[in-house]
Amino acid sequence: MMLRRDYRRSIIFGTAAFAAVFLFMALAVFALLSFDAGASASGISDPYTLRILRFTVYQATLSTLLSIILGLPVALALSRQREFPGRIWIIRLMAVPMGLPVIVGAFGIITIWGRQGVLNTLLVFAGAEEPFSIYGLSGILIAHVFFNLPLSVRLLLAGLERIPGEYWRMAASLGMGPISVFRFVEWPAVSRLVPGIAGLIFMLCATSFTLVLLLGGGPAATTLEVAIYQALRFDFDPQRAIALSVLQIVLTAALLGLLACLPSPEAEIASLGRPVRRFDAGRAAARLWDGLIIVSAVLLIGLPLVAIVFSGVQADLPRLITAPVFLRAAATSLGIAAFSAIFVIIVSMAIIRARQAVSAKRRAARPLHLLSSVLGAGSSLVLLVPPVVLGSGWFLLLRPFGDVAVYAPVLVALINMLMALPLAMRVLEPAVTSHFLRTGRLSASLGLQGLPRLRFADLPVLWRPLAMAFSFAMALSLGDLGAVALFGSENFVTLPWLVYSNMGSYRTNDAAGYAFLLGVVCLVLAATGMSRHSQPERVKAAEAMT
Amino acid sequence: MRRRLFVNSIIAVSMLLPGFAVAQEKPELTVYTYESFVSEWGPGPKIKEAFEKVCACTVNFVGVADGVALLNRLKLEGAGSKADVVVGLDTNLVAEAKQTGLFDVSGVDASAAKVPGGYEDDVFVPYDYGHFAIVYDTQTLKSPPTSLKELVEGDPAQKIAIQDPRTSTPGLGLLLWVKSVYGDQAPEAWAKLRKRILTVTPGWSESYGLFTKGEVPMVLSYTTSPAYHMVAEKSDRYQAAAFSEGHYIQIEVRPSQKRAAQGSRKAVSRIHPHLRFSGYHSRKQLDDAGCGNLRPPAGGLFQARRAAEDFPDAAGRGREKPQGMDRRMADGHEHELKKRRVHA
Numbered sequence: 092m093m094l095r096r097d098y099r100r101s102i103i104f105g106t107a108a109f110a111a112v113f114l115f116m117a118l119a120v121f122a123l124l125s126f127d128a129g130a131s132a133s134g135i136s137d138p139y140t141l142r143i144l145r146f147t148v149y150q151a152t153l154s155t156l157l158s159i160i161l162g163l164p165v166a167l168a169l170s171r172q173r174e175f176p177g178r179i180w181i182i183r184l185m186a187v188p189m190g191l192p193v194i195v196g197a198f199g200i201i202t203i204w205g206r207q208g209v210l211n212t213l214l215v216f217a218g219a220e221e222p223f224s225i226y227g228l229s230g231i232l233i234a235h236v237f238f239n240l241p242l243s244v245r246l247l248l249a250g251l252e253r254i255p256g257e258y259w260r261m262a263a264s265l266g267m268g269p270i271s272v273f274r275f276v277e278w279p280a281v282s283r284l285v286p287g288i289a290g291l292i293f294m295l296c297a298t299s300f301t302l303v304l305l306l307g308g309g310p311a312a313t314t315l316e317v318a319i320y321q322a323l324r325f326d327f328d329p330q331r332a333i334a335l336s337v338l339q340i341v342l343t344a345a346l347l348g349l350l351a352c353l354p355s356p357e358a359e360i361a362s363l364g365r366p367v368r369r370f371d372a373g374r375a376a377a378r379l380w381d382g383l384i385i386v387s388a389v390l391l392i393g394l395p396l397v398a399i400v401f402s403g404v405q406a407d408l409p410r411l412i413t414a415p416v417f418l419r420a421a422a423t424s425l426g427i428a429a430f431s432a433i434f435v436i437i438v439s440m441a442i443i444r445a446r447q448a449v450s451a452k453r454r455a456a457r458p459l460h461l462l463s464s465v466l467g468a469g470s471s472l473v474l475l476v477p478p479v480v481l482g483s484g485w486f487l488l489l490r491p492f493g494d495v496a497v498y499a500p501v502l503v504a505l506i507n508m509l510m511a512l513p514l515a516m517r518v519l520e521p522a523v524t525s526h527f528l529r530t531g532r533l534s535a536s537l538g539l540q541g542l543p544r545l546r547f548a549d550l551p552v553l554w555r556p557l558a559m560a561f562s563f564a565m566a567l568s569l570g571d572l573g574a575v576a577l578f579g580s581e582n583f584v585t586l587p588w589l590v591y592s593n594m595g596s597y598r599t600n601d602a603a604g605y606a607f608l609l610g611v612v613c614l615v616l617a618a619t620g621m622s623r624h625s626q627p628e629r630v631k632a633a634e635a636m637t
Numbered sequence: 638m639r640r641r642l643f644v645n646s647i648i649a650v651s652m653l654l655p656g657f658a659v660a661q662e663k664p665e666l667t668v669y670t671y672e673s674f675v676s677e678w679g680p681g682p683k684i685k686e687a688f689e690k691v692c693a694c695t696v697n698f699v700g701v702a703d704g705v706a707l708l709n710r711l712k713l714e715g716a717g718s719k720a721d722v723v724v725g726l727d728t729n730l731v732a733e734a735k736q737t738g739l740f741d742v743s744g745v746d747a748s749a750a751k752v753p754g755g756y757e758d759d760v761f762v763p764y765d766y767g768h769f770a771i772v773y774d775t776q777t778l779k780s781p782p783t784s785l786k787e788l789v790e791g792d793p794a795q796k797i798a799i800q801d802p803r804t805s806t807p808g809l810g811l812l813l814w815v816k817s818v819y820g821d822q823a824p825e826a827w828a829k830l831r832k833r834i835l836t837v838t839p840g841w842s843e844s845y846g847l848f849t850k851g852e853v854p855m856v857l858s859y860t861t862s863p864a865y866h867m868v869a870e871k872s873d874r875y876q877a878a879a880f881s882e883g884h885y886i887q888i889e890v891r892p893s894q895k896r897a898a899q900g901s902r903k904a905v906s907r908i909h910p911h912l913r914f915s916g917y918h919s920r921k922q923l924d925d926a927g928c929g930n931l932r933p934p935a936g937g938l939f940q941a942r943r944a945a946e947d948f949p950d951a952a953g954r955g956r957e958k959p960q961g962m963d964r965r966m967a968d969g970h971e972h973e974l975k976k977r978r979v980h981a
Binding site for chain 2: 309597
């Protein structure tokens with residue numbers, strides 16, 4: 092329930108935020124399209140494009156399915172075993188892969204799964220003839236699961252943790268077995284989230300570039316993103332690059348549309364805010380199964396990270412940390428990441444509130460419903476506009492106004508913000524929706540609004556998802572190289588850039604050291620984004636109020 | 638830091654306005670180059686220091702990812718570019734760079750540089766060269782290939798990591814190398830070589846990383862790669878294999894912008910001695926082995942893109958001509974392209 096004024100304001104803010112995002116992208120595309128780079132003679136409807144299109148969809152679909160099918164049991168186990176030793180650190184660990192530059196993660200994976208990797212050494216030791224080869228589709232899938240499984244686990248787990256305590260009580264008193272609990276309690280809670288998470292992971296995998304080339308084993312393993320990069324970088328053919336981007340967006344929009352048609356049970360029932368206690372956690376079978384699942388997930392995610400740590404600590408860390416270039420890069424990276432994380436939260440909250448305003452109104456006009464869908468779909472599809480397109484476009488736009496390097500930090504932060512937007516939406520939207528369903532009516536009847544409402548009703552409950560979205564967005568931005576590479580300047584150095592430039596100059600050790608430091612920064616961020624007692628005292632007041 | 642950038646840009650912009658440039662006490666010389674040139678371990682800082690002593694100017698480096706990115710940046714900026722001098726285009730990019738019409742005659746006798754096979758150009762001054770080579774790990778590979786033919790036909794169990802010609806210059810170099818040795822037989826050679834390729838990486842860093850991790854015993858790199866390990870790590874574990882057919886050469890060049898501001902123009906003409914031509918020292922190694930030098934084709938990158946047809950694709954892409962530049966080249970020749978541009 093919303094007051095009329097609130098309602099209007101939410102819709103206007105949300106639309107304005109989305110319009111700003113859209114304008115930011117449209118201007119870049121327009122600038123590129125109007126740039127005269129000679130005739131673009133090449134269409135995009137040739138067999139070659141068709142083939143990479145097919146491969147893009149194929150590998151992304153498989154990666155998505157695997158990330159979700161493997162992620163679900165892990166999330167279920169983590170939500171059931173609330174007292175699992177080191178649980179909080181396991182969940183924090185899940186934020187690290189996202190903040191690592193892909194090349195660093197890929198080398199970690201190769202140390203474990205590669206030709207000379209730990210796994211193959213064990214296999215050979217055990218008497219196997221032909222070592223397992225990671226290069227090919229299997230490598231792409233392993234890498235995508237490494238990077239995206241943590242994401243699906245965290246998002247699913249957040250959904251499971253929103254199940255009210257009364258449910259578990261009821262389930263226990265009815266004597267439900269694990270299958271019934273899954274069917275009547277857990278699945279309804281996660282099934283609403285699955286299409287959104289699947290869409291997000293699909294987009295991340297479809298636009299994967301380095302991983303696909305590096306682990307794909309050959310040029311046949313190519314995504315559209317590679318073709319876009321090539322078109323813009325080597326052929327310098329902006330028209331073709333944009334045509335390919337449009338193709339990528341249309342295709343994914345169609346897939347997301349299909350996903351959105353999946354039936355999703357809506358009802359969110361008000362909770363009395365009873366603390367969650369899992370009565371089913373103690374069964375021996377459950378403990379064994381959950382333990383097994385959690386340990387395998389930790390190994391899958393953790394071993395490559397251990398490899399990164401192992402090669403990182405061999406570097407001369409004290410020298411690296413005290414180097415002025417590192418301090419400069421760290422400050423730049425953190426500044427950009429914080430800026431983009433704050434912005435992404437403002438923009439996504441505005442969009443989410445507008446969408447809620449529409450669905451809260453009983454008889455909203457048709458155009459409003461359409462607006463709501465556009466906001467929802469549009470804010471996920473921004474992930475598909477390649478940063479290299481945005482970067483080049485804005486480069487052209489800003490050039491008449493002086494040195495582009497001056498604007499580079501802001502531009503990079505904005506581009507990173509766009510990339511993080513779909514992720515922040517996935518983290519925030521379910522939490523915000525259920526929060527307002529639970530408290531909206533009461534707040535409205537109490538006349539609670541504005542800052543007091545934010546302070547007493549919203550922040551205590553939304554603090555956690557906001558912190559999670561913030562740390563995810565920061566991690567994503569920290570690990571991103573894409574946008575930085577275009578605006579080269581000796582004064583603009585970020586952490587991933589430092590990793591790459593050392594790696595590109597034979598300084599493998601230093602690169603490994605910097606990669607390790609970057610991982611540490613991500614872990615620290617994840618830890619602050621999810622403190623052990625992340626529900627402040629005021630939560631009790633809010634719960635008492637409901 | 639941001640403030641300093643801002644001040645610099647004001648100076649730079651004012652230099653573009655004639656009149657202001659003369660009034661400027663210390664002119665700035667803006668040098669566009671690739672990133673590793675300006676990094677603290679690159680030659681950039683030393684050259685800056687030495688040159689600023691004699692030129693009464695401030696040298697300003699702008700470092701982008703690599704040579705291709707450099708050319709793209711110049712294209713994006715067009716005639717309004719801040720660059721006075723560009724360092725780090727290579728001969729594969731020269732033809733395309735010339736087409737932009739952004740560069741001025743250098744006034745340097747380029748033929749004075751001792752490049753294998755000679756070099757002549759009135760715009761692009763060579764300042765170093767290097768050869769592409771297969772670098773191998775002596776600990777795992779006892780008998781390295783001694784020719785491209787041996788590489789192509791060797792034991793498929795001994796893998797190599799190469800770079801994707803669609804996204805990296807050494808990858809393109811190998812493509813041209815194979816083309817210049819095998820000619821029309823290049824696609825067949827690639828079909829054989831494919832069995833030895835462990836993976837094709839987007840850039841040099843990834844494949845060289847795989848190599849130093851011990852994941853693969855051979856990598857496509859430069860003849861100079863072992864020098865780094867010898868000098869910095871005191872290790873001769875990694876060696877470049879000398880091929881009897883010769884090695885493909887990459888010459889890096891340095892043109893200057895047409896519209897360099899008056900004040901910096903003098904500085905531009907004086908920077909030449911500081912970018913003295915330097916042959917990589919392992920060249921001797923190759924000369925000792927009696928290697929010839931394979932040159933880039935006259936068409937530069939254009940030619941190169943055409944050679945990309947040879948690059949195999951497991952899905953059987955074979956000899957199709959799907960890509961932008963390839964397709965344009967297939968339609969007609971360079972003048973044809975120009976004609977179309979005029980009409981447009």
